Amino acid sequence: AQSVTQLDSQVPVFEEAPVELRCNYSSSVSVYLFWYVQYPNQGLQLLLKYLSGSTLVKGINGFEAEFNKSQTSFHLRKPSVHISDTAEYFCAVSFQGGSEKLVFGKGTKLTVNP
Amino acid sequence: DAGVIQSPRHEVTEMGQEVTLRCKPISGHDYLFWYRQTMMRGLELLIYFNNNVPIDDSGMPEDRFSAKMPNASFSTLKIQPSEPRDSAVYFCASSFRLAGGSTEAFFGQGTRLTVV
Numbered sequence: 001a002q003s004v005t006q007l008d009s010q011v012p013v014f015e016e017a018p019v020e021l022r023c024n025y026s027s028s029v030s031v032y033l034f035w036y037v038q039y040p041n042q043g044l045q046l047l048l049k050y051l052s053g054s055t056l057v058k059g060i061n062g063f064e065a066e067f068n069k070s071q072t073s074f075h076l077r078k079p080s081v082h083i084s085d086t087a088e089y090f091c092a093v094s095f096q097g098g099s100e101k102l103v104f105g106k107g108t109k110l111t112v113n114p
Numbered sequence: 115d116a117g118v119i120q121s122p123r124h125e126v127t128e129m130g131q132e133v134t135l136r137c138k139p140i141s142g143h144d145y146l147f148w149y150r151q152t153m154m155r156g157l158e159l160l161i162y163f164n165n166n167v168p169i170d171d172s173g174m175p176e177d178r179f180s181a182k183m184p185n186a187s188f189s190t191l192k193i194q195p196s197e198p199r200d201s202a203v204y205f206c207a208s209s210f211r212l213a214g215g216s217t218e219a220f221f222g223q224g225t226r227l228t229v230v
Binding site: 092 | 118145147156157159162164169170205207209211218219220221222223224
């Protein structure tokens with residue numbers, strides 16, 4: 001079965017610390033990978049995406065993610081977080097050759113403390 | 115473009131009443147998705163359309179839910195009759211097919227539905 005797992009439901013960090021939000025997927029076919037961010041009372045906004053090519057993908061707000069096919073992972077990283085990064089982050093996958101729908105993980109709530 | 119527009123932003127209704135949520139996708143996008151977000155179940159895909167045609171409605175919870183897309187610029191999600199367990203945030207998203215076959219979804223601000 002095709003699925004997405006975000007291992008951490010909540011991640012608290014201090015301001016200016018590095019952060020990694022983990023995402024693993026399960027699929028028998030090749031995938032496209034996305035990270036979305038949701039600020040309170042807002043819709044989801046695309047942070048970055050991996051479609052093909054370089055496995056290291058850079059997105060908005062200083063975030064980056066690395067696609068690791070052997071480990072079926074797409075972890076999101078930022079070297080130094082700000083208070084304003086406090087939000088919920090969703091990993092999503094769509095499957096090549098399949099339907100166009102995105103399958104989302106359960107989300108990781110990142111809280112950046114001063 | 116103004117992005118995906120959903121209305122209303124908030125809806126409070128009594129159990130048993132009909133509720134209609136509305137969505138205007140981004141012009142030129144040929145896919146439209148309806149998602150529901152709850153604390154317990156996260157983001158669930160309810161239904162999606164391609165070129166105004168429903169493709170997959172397997173996520174629609176039950177017959178009380180129905181969705182339509184009469185034209186490329188408008189879609190509705192209707193719940194009749196509504197129940198308290200339908201309380202959630204409902205998102206509409208639209209997308210287009212990228213080169214290579216993937217799609218990138220753009221989300222509206224959501225409609226927060228409360229059924230009392």
